[in-house]
Amino acid sequence: MSASRSPALTAALAASLVTLACGDAQGPGAGDGMTEGTGTAAGLTTTGDDPPEAPPTTTAPDDDDAGSGTQGHGETTGTGTGEPACDPNQLALVERDYLGVGEDVKGETLPACSEHRWYVAFPDESSWQIRLTRTDGSGPLRATVAYPDEPTALVWQAALAPPLVSGEAPAEAIFAVPRSGEFAVHVRSDSPDAAADYNLEFVCSIGCERETTRFPIVLVHGWTGFEAIGPLTYFYGVTAELESLGYPVEVAVLDPYNSTTVRSGQLAEQLDEFLVAQRARKLDLLGHSQGGIDSRAVVASHGYGDRVSVVVTIASPHRGTYITDLALGLAPGSVEAALGFLLNFVGAVSAQQKSDAEASFYSLSEHYMQDEFNPANPDDPRVQYISYTGRTCDAASFLIPGNDCQDLVDPLIGLGYAVLQVARGDNDGLVTVESAKWGDYRGEMIADHIDEVGQILGVTDLKFDHLEFYRERARDLFAEEH
Structure with missing residues (x-):
């Protein structure tokens, strides 16, 4: 800390x-x-x-x-001797x-x-x-x-x-x-x-006003592609906010974009370090986007079910996200437009970056998640699984009262929203509401995929306070003895 x-x-x-x-x-x-x-x-x-x-x-x-x-x-006592039996x-x-x-x-x-x-x-x-x-x-x-x-x-x-x-x-x-x-x-x-x-x-x-969870909270990031506007803390202000209240927090630092196989291996190594540093028996994993998938993988594929108490996922594509299938040619449509959108979003410029980014895209495709990842990574009965997601809309839908949409999508992910809305339905700009549901689904945020982690620079929809959201999640974990 x-x-x-x-x-x-x-x-x-x-x-x-x-x-x-x-x-x-x-x-x-x-x-x-x-x-x-x-x-x-x-x-x-x-x-x-x-x-x-x-x-x-x-x-x-x-x-x-x-x-x-x-x-x-x-x-x-010992038999017939009067000596202590233990x-x-x-x-x-x-x-x-x-x-x-x-x-x-x-x-x-x-x-x-x-x-x-x-x-x-x-x-x-x-x-x-x-x-x-x-x-x-x-x-x-x-x-x-x-x-x-x-x-x-x-x-x-x-x-x-x-x-x-x-x-x-x-x-x-x-x-x-x-x-x-x-x-x-x-x-x-x-x-x-x-x-x-x-x-x-x-x-x-x-210090009776101080707060804590039973086990340290580990924040697990998803794609990081904000290099175009300078380096930013992924969970904007969240670590400082939770620590100021008393919560034990660690932050995983994984490849900005790579396959779940690679990233979950990196996460496993860091969890070992966090357990030692915190003198803890278990950890609470809170992952956004691909970070939630990595968290599931570290439990199921790396055998950390005895060291993880809960996996909380926020807008994680548990059934994949159609936009990555489209970008990789796994679904019919404009490959170039979808791939260009995703590469621009994650900030992949060099050949190696593009290669790693495409490995990440495949790991989050509907094809991979439904046919390969989910069958190979069942939930561990020792671990609780909780999920949340955001929902957004474009300007046209935002102005229609019957749509009950309270968040206007950030232009940075406007194309992703439009593609997913037509092909799969309500979404946060990168992940559909249905795909984000896993385990104990606890509802929607008034937020798009960027707002969910307080980006950019803490500016989110006026109706969504990302720091309050994470405070309440920490309090939920405490109340549920995680």
Whole structure:
């Protein structure tokens, strides 16, 4: 992320966890603003017993996705020996649920010989009060916060803060959030042979107006052909707008025009980099035009269904766009006019650029999308698919009230609109409304293909605010736990 922070905020984030109220002993490591034993933190005093010196490890389950899991309750011991039946260094990790804002854990039972892992999402530049309360059972309970991609065996050593420890009294602490997105909260017992009950609560204390999604948003661009008027940011102002609110955003940089095979391979490499940079388990892909097709391909053809939570496509030609068939001679009509229009739109001048552009055109043709791409790239059941598109019209249709058209097509794509309107029906100047529908179709924008990403230079139809559109999409992703 490119958002900057003040020195005071940086210092606050560095003090990642500060003890606020009394409880049993805090866990190993008195650094990062925490105190252990008897002492003072942020002007408050904590007391408790000394914790074990070495943190234990945990045995991870086969599937790292958040979910529900149960194990037997009660106390366990070795047969006829009285020795503990479970190794505190090899507890079974039980995946629990994702907790949205306002959701707490109440009366949860931690089975014997196990450790719980919950998931939460916090925005950067915020702080949250975390409260752990053992409500039943013996022996202190511990909770700590870690990045969700932290290897299970390293969680308690590499956690973002020393653990809260609750025995007879609750334990409370402030977590200063280091980056927006998902975190894992682990809970375990110092007496793992016996089950214990607990509450786990989260209350925002600073930066509560900030927003985030669970997983980072990746903006995936389509054709970029604006060289004739100078270099422009494809999603005009969108990254800065979302980051200013708190959302974690990455921007893919693919070939301006090339086949989906080439571009999706480039996207796969960049997704790997984004996952590492963001310390994330999954990503939310938001693709415009060919970027939406590339996003589908990276899931289906490159096997990223376990690392992508949702694919949102905006004006992507899922069934192809007739104008490219026409330009490549795959449909009857004026090849030269259609090809010249498309090459001019994407700004392809040199022989190599034209070759790459024609590869891109073929990837978006009705022939390729319907006969080859869609059969070879089925939807992944682990991933949600959402689609939107724009609709525009020419001056003649714009003036007819019965057409219910509220956007006047940009002259730059006027020919594309005219060809598609006659041959295929309502469109945004490059992609028809019907072709853009995929998965959960959520409606039209008052926009043509250029307006949909805020071009040119943020000037769109007066009835369409592209920044508001992307703000609302980010909020939808948060509400739907992506």
